[in-house]
Amino acid sequence: MLGIKVGLGYDVHALVEGRQLILGGVEVPYERGLLGHSDADVLVHAIMDALLGALALGDIGGHFPDNDPSYRGISSLTLLEHVMGLIKSKGYIVGNMDSVIMAERPKLAPFIEKMRYNLSRAMDIQESCVSVKATTTERLGFVGREEGIAAQAIVSLIKVEEVK
Numbered sequence: 001m002l003g004i005k006v007g008l009g010y011d012v013h014a015l016v017e018g019r020q021l022i023l024g025g026v027e028v029p030y031e032r033g034l035l036g037h038s039d040a041d042v043l044v045h046a047i048m049d050a051l052l053g054a055l056a057l058g059d060i061g062g063h064f065p066d067n068d069p070s071y072r073g074i075s076s077l078t079l080l081e082h083v084m085g086l087i088k089s090k091g092y093i094v095g096n097m098d099s100v101i102m103a104e105r106p107k108l109a110p111f112i113e114k115m116r117y118n119l120s121r122a123m124d125i126q127e128s129c130v131s132v133k134a135t136t137t138e139r140l141g142f143v144g145r146e147e148g149i150a151a152q153a154i155v156s157l158i159k160v161e162e163v164k
């Protein structure tokens with residue numbers, strides 16, 4: 001059997017005043033940030049759900065409950081490293097990851113390369129296998145009204161060893 005799996009992730013966080021905007025582990029200068037129990041890095045959350053989904057391991061809410069004080073304010077890149085430990089323990093590595101951030105503002109293009117760098121480090125893969133894109137939603141919907149930011153991610157996993 002071909003040892004390839006794919007997984008899909010999607011997440012949304014509300015934009016509020018008094019919070020930092022963290023996306024792909026990058027602090028993006030902006031007048032508002034995303035609300036959440038962790039640093040609310042919506043891109044990393046979508047990626048983690050894609051990784052977990054590929055192996056039918058549930059979702060991040062199950063692995064990192066939002067009523068656990070130890071996750072309050074935690075960097076989502078740290079959570080991603082935990083998820084990667086789980087993926088590797090099952091005998092898989094990441095083949096590639098593609099993603100899109102839906103945000104009306106701010107302009108994210110200047111920060112995309114740093115996000116790809118951070119993600120490639122956390123996922124232990126080459127940057128050429130890590131894609132991050134940004135789009136507005138043409139002022140439509142909750143993203144267009146700047147009420148929140150959404151992200152979607154897809155990953156492929158490759159089986160590298162048999163796990164007993």
Ligand SMILES: Nc1ccn([C@@H]2O[C@H](COP(=O)(O)O)[C@@H](O)[C@H]2O)c(=O)n1
Pocket residue numbers: 102103104105106107108109110133134135136137138
């Ligand atoms: N928050 C965002 C949204 C989009 N971009 C970049 O702008 C380009 C045009 O966006 P569309 O919504 O018209 O597709 C696109 O190529 C994005 O790279 C951005 O930097 N930040």
Ligand SMILES: C[C@@]1(CO)OP(=O)(O)OP(=O)(O)OC[C@H]1O
Pocket residue numbers: 011035036037038039040041045060061062064065066067068071072
């Ligand atoms: C990441 C976790 C970790 O506590 O907190 P939040 O930042 O609130 O993120 P969410 O996407 O709502 O769900 C997962 C949470 O458990």
